Amino acid sequence: MVLAKVKLPGSPVHKEITADLQNNKAELNGQLISPDSVPFDTPVTGTVYGTLLNFQGALEKMKDQLNDPPYKGEPKAPILYIKPANTLAAYGSPVPLPENTEYLQAGACLGIVIGKNATRVSETEALEYVSGYTVVNDISIPHDSFFRPAIKEKCRDGFCPAGPWIVNAADAGDPGKLGIQVYVNGELRQENNTENLVRSVPRLIAEVTGFMTLRKGDVLLAGVPEDPPLVKAGDEVKIVIEKIGQLKNEIVLEKQYLEEVAK
Amino acid sequence: MKRARVVYGGTVHSASENDSNSLRLADGRTVSQEEVAWLPPVEPGTVFALGLNYADHAKELDFNAPAEPLVFLKGPNTFIGHRGETVRPSDVTYMHYECELAVIIGRQARNVSREDAYNYVAGYTVANDYALRDYLENYYRPNLRVKNRDTCTPIGPWFVDASDIEDPMKLGLRTYINGELVQEGNTKDMIFSIPYLIEYLSSFMTLNEGDIILTGTPKGSVDTKPGDQVITEVEGVGRLENKIISDEALRT
Numbered sequence: 087m088v089l090a091k092v093k094l095p096g097s098p099v100h101k102e103i104t105a106d107l108q109n110n111k112a113e114l115n116g117q118l119i120s121p122d123s124v125p126f127d128t129p130v131t132g133t134v135y136g137t138l139l140n141f142q143g144a145l146e147k148m149k150d151q152l153n154d155p156p157y158k159g160e161p162k163a164p165i166l167y168i169k170p171a172n173t174l175a176a177y178g179s180p181v182p183l184p185e186n187t188e189y190l191q192a193g194a195c196l197g198i199v200i201g202k203n204a205t206r207v208s209e210t211e212a213l214e215y216v217s218g219y220t221v222v223n224d225i226s227i228p229h230d231s232f233f234r235p236a237i238k239e240k241c242r243d244g245f246c247p248a249g250p251w252i253v254n255a256a257d258a259g260d261p262g263k264l265g266i267q268v269y270v271n272g273e274l275r276q277e278n279n280t281e282n283l284v285r286s287v288p289r290l291i292a293e294v295t296g297f298m299t300l301r302k303g304d305v306l307l308a309g310v311p312e313d314p315p316l317v318k319a320g321d322e323v324k325i326v327i328e329k330i331g332q333l334k335n336e337i338v339l340e341k342q343y344l345e346e347v348a349k
Numbered sequence: 350m351k352r353a354r355v356v357y358g359g360t361v362h363s364a365s366e367n368d369s370n371s372l373r374l375a376d377g378r379t380v381s382q383e384e385v386a387w388l389p390p391v392e393p394g395t396v397f398a399l400g401l402n403y404a405d406h407a408k409e410l411d412f413n414a415p416a417e418p419l420v421f422l423k424g425p426n427t428f429i430g431h432r433g434e435t436v437r438p439s440d441v442t443y444m445h446y447e448c449e450l451a452v453i454i455g456r457q458a459r460n461v462s463r464e465d466a467y468n469y470v471a472g473y474t475v476a477n478d479y480a481l482r483d484y485l486e487n488y489y490r491p492n493l494r495v496k497n498r499d500t501c502t503p504i505g506p507w508f509v510d511a512s513d514i515e516d517p518m519k520l521g522l523r524t525y526i527n528g529e530l531v532q533e534g535n536t537k538d539m540i541f542s543i544p545y546l547i548e549y550l551s552s553f554m555t556l557n558e559g560d561i562i563l564t565g566t567p568k569g570s571v572d573t574k575p576g577d578q579v580i581t582e583v584e585g586v587g588r589l590e591n592k593i594i595s596d597e598a599l600r601t
Contacts, residue, residue, distance in 0.1 A: 159486070161486060165488040171395055173554075184553070234489065235419075235421040235492075241554050298498055298499055
């Protein structure tokens with residue numbers, strides 16, 4: 087059991103719970119409830135910042151292209167992008183597959199939740215600014231070029247499921263040793279570990295806050311591991327992060343998504 | 350009407366322009382424009398910014414005009430109000446202002462046509478979208494280290510009601526450094542117009558009230574140095590003052 091926070095529908099504040107990660111259940115007022123039966127809201131309240139190419143394997147895959155046009159050099163600083171408010175979605179919410187799109191890419195990310203405003207924070211102090219961690223699915227329409235910001239590919243409604251809860255930093259332990267698994271329709275399709283990050287969680291926080299403030303409630307994504315699974319309409323995607331929890335969402339046709347949202 | 354958000358007497362007030370020197374606070378008091386601290390006139394939701402949206406500026410940067418809008422996003426950390434201070438890091442050799450018309454979305458917009466687009470605009474303000482060219486890298490370019498630094502997007506002073514601007518696609522833009530005119534353009538020269546941008550963005554995502562579109566800047570990039578006073582002005586919308594300070598001041 088770990089200490090965690092959820093957002094229940096209709097409440098503006100987080101509710102503290104203890105989570106049973108093994109069984110994917112939260113203990114709330116003495117009752118064990120599953121996010122599969124209770125619709126928790128996404129626990130994310132701030133801005134979500136993603137980090138490109140922060141897994142060694144993902145960077146390695148690009149190695150032959152990095153020195154050629156249009157990139158003309160390996161990245162020197164963290165490459166960030168924003169998942170805006172319209173993309174945020176809860177555990178269990180449908181993810182829309184746009185028309186004329188065959189596949190989406192499931193982006194399994196450790197979400198680092200900022201606990202107090204962090205400006206120019208050193209690597210040694212960085213983890214003091216983390217209140218906890220959550221599971222994020224950074225959905226993208228697959229794109230080969232990283233030259234221009236991928237707004238159309240990454241910023242669509244519902245493209246950032248996050249949850250079901252935020253596990254307290256103290257209970258998560260070392261963020262550099264967390265296993266990540268992605269299951270599609272129950273089949274294991276991707277496996278990695280945060281020990282393979284290019285920039286560790288503390289180093290990433292230090293470098294990012296060197297040029298911009300991360301505010302309380304903001305979520306910094308540690309990065310998407312190499313070979314993210316491609317998923318299609320009807321697929322159920324489950325991302326499991328060790329010591330944090332699991333996040334389940336189903337891919338649906340955009341038309342069906344609009345009907346469900348209308349409900 | 351021209352409205353502002355200001356700090357006065359230890360709290361945040363909604364205010365409106367009284368005359369060229371004074372403001373009327375929502376509680377009825379009239380105060381001098383010099384006595385208040387100016388905040389961004391709207392709490393920004395999702396903020397979109399356009400790169401290379403004036404053909405002359407694209408040419409100046411050696412780019413062909415894009416076939417599709419080049420859009421990037423900004424986080425809430427980067428915004429400061431009128432008469433604020435923008436930090437220039439000491440290792441930077443080229444930091445330039447960008448005078449831009451900012452469009453404030455007034456209600457939720459999804460799949461809006463060009464013809465309907467202005468019905469979703471609540472108002473306008475002025476932005477100065479500073480770029481620190483030394484930090485440009487060719488990944489998701491322009492990336493957040495260039496465009497989303499703390500203090501590097503002054504915005505304001507006013508939220509001007511949409512109904513007060515007859516034609517937002519025909520407004521003069523001017524930038525002055527220490528009183529000298531260094532940039533001049535007109536919103537009529539945008540490659541992708543305001544209605545086009547609203548149609549484009551809302552075709553694949555939902556825009557919400559409080560979202561802002563910074564529509565890009567014309568040519569005329571000039572380096573700015575600590576101590577410079579930079580004024581970006583959009584005809585009929587406002588005159589946004591900003592001062593550059595060195596990051597030496599942040600070192601203890």
